[in-house]
Amino acid sequence: MCGIWASIGIIRDGRMLAPIQRRGPDGEGWREGLDGQVPVVLGFRRLAIYDLSTASDQPMTRRVSADDPGLHMVFNGAIYNYRALRTELQALGHAFHTEGDSEVLLAAWDHWGPGALARFDGMFAFAIHDARRRKLIVARDRFGEKPVLWARVGLGQDRGFAFASDVRQLLPFLPDGRRLDADVAADFLNVGSVDTGDDTFFADIKRVPAGCWGEFDLDPARPPTREAFTSWTQLTAPPARGDDLAEQLRSALDDAVALRLQADVPVGSCLSGGLDSTLLVSLAQNTLEARGSRGIHTISAVYDDDDALSERPYLEAALAGDRHPARLITPTADQMLDHLDDVIEAQGEPFGHSSICLQWFVFRSAREEGLKVMLDGQGADELFGGYDHMIGYHLADRLAALDLGGALRSSRAHAGDGGVFSTSTLAKSALIRLLPETGLRKMARLRGRYPPQDWPVRGREPDAAPHRPGCNRYDAMTRDMLARASLPALLRFEDRNAMAHGVESRLPYLAPRVVDLALGMTAETKMRDGWTKDVLRRAATGLIPDKIARRRRKLGFVTPQDQWMADRWRPWALERLAEARKSDIFDPAALDAITARVGLSGDANAAAFRIAVFLRWAAIFEISL
Known part of the structure; x- marks a missing residue:
């Protein structure tokens, strides 16, 4: 996992990569030059996970002969099945000079073109300068686990367009400066929705749609449009058949976890005490023990002040037997506020709950423990019916x-x-x-x-x-x-919080085989006998404690936000609401209603937190309100 830059029409500038050093702390690489008379720049920050040698540094070039203009690539992500693809490509006559997944991705694209995308079991955002055909190609994985954004850019008198991993890379080069997308902001402030489409909070920065790819001429005057991207995947699957769907699911998850444990650096896992993460940890533990490796290191967050929010009984059940090292953290209300600006800067866009800050602390702890890769359970609730x-x-x-x-x-x-x-x-x-x-x-x-x-x-x-x-x-x-409505935002939070600490997050529930099984199942399979996620619970039988597999109440990943809003955070929240009155964006009567109920109402607390985060985001990113 890394950070990338690809641009047409402007020359190299250090600010293209400077904001993402934490995404790629293990090295930096550039390729720049003229294709015809057009400047083409590829930039890369590396987080070394596979093949730690410099042979897998990027930008990476592939040529089949001395006079071949070649393919030149920057790639953020991981192709988990790269070893199987490498063997297949070798049988087709391709030679390899590294032990990593980047070279396999580039060879797969060279051989199959867009048809390679559906062959990848992985997460990816990549840009390829096809110098043979004078094209720039950009692609993103099925659900958008890895980010890639684009914008029209300018430097001096030159104009063009660029793709990047982080909004902060693009901001210095926006020709019209930093402008707020008022509709995106309103939807967030009113109902908390984020990442529901290709628009961002910045009016002139867009997302490459998940599950899409695009090919662009090297013409600075012809930047991308939404219509220029083509979907390479669909949210459809054939009906899942058989009386053993739980066993099929367990097998698919077991394979997905095993693939995502492959790395040349230490791998750990987030553990909440819920069904999804506990099952992943159990499967990972069994795989590692079979390989003769030490147990998987887990990071958990727990709050004990409110029994209704405490995951401790379930974490103790999950950690019983002391089969693997574990770290539990409890960031305080004051620590959350002390690092709020850090989280906002890492996210690049606002977020609606302090649980996103808590996730930032989890990944910071992972890095402190020497873990460079973490498993996590995003996607399970959406796929298997986990929300009430x-x-x-x-x-x-x-x-x-x-x-x-x-x-x-x-x-x-x-x-x-x-x-x-x-x-x-x-x-x-x-x-x-x-x-x-x-x-x-x-x-x-x-x-x-x-x-x-x-x-x-x-x-x-x-x-x-x-x-x-x-x-x-x-x-x-x-x-x-x-x-x-749900997963895109969770993936943004996950990626930015992990990469803020140079950690790669891997999500087994989004493996193609797992997803296709889930999409092929009926609601009755997932909601059987009065249980949400019933098929996943049955798949977990015998692997995790019944106390977790058959727990009714889902907490999610939560903090005592309402308690903090009634106590430690109340003065801070009221100050932010008073600050909001200085902007014409906000309705004064609504601010009056929210102010009167801060600390008393969950809805008011949530609204106050959103407003506070939005105002800090605007200040940090110098957005005029």
């Missing part, structure tokens, strides 16, 4: 199919035996989801309840979830969470 609101979509589909008895039995199962919700609450959730989101908004508007009066920004409503033909409600919601 998903139950309502499942029940709504049964009602829509006139399966009233099935809907009633399912709601009773979810409500019974320690379930989080009552049957009546679940019934209401299902009935609401029978209507499209636009219809619900219209009804609320007629009753004077939409948009809410405490939204701090007026005149903007967030986009509704797009219609997905051919999907039932549950499947459409799942795909929306994977593509827009």
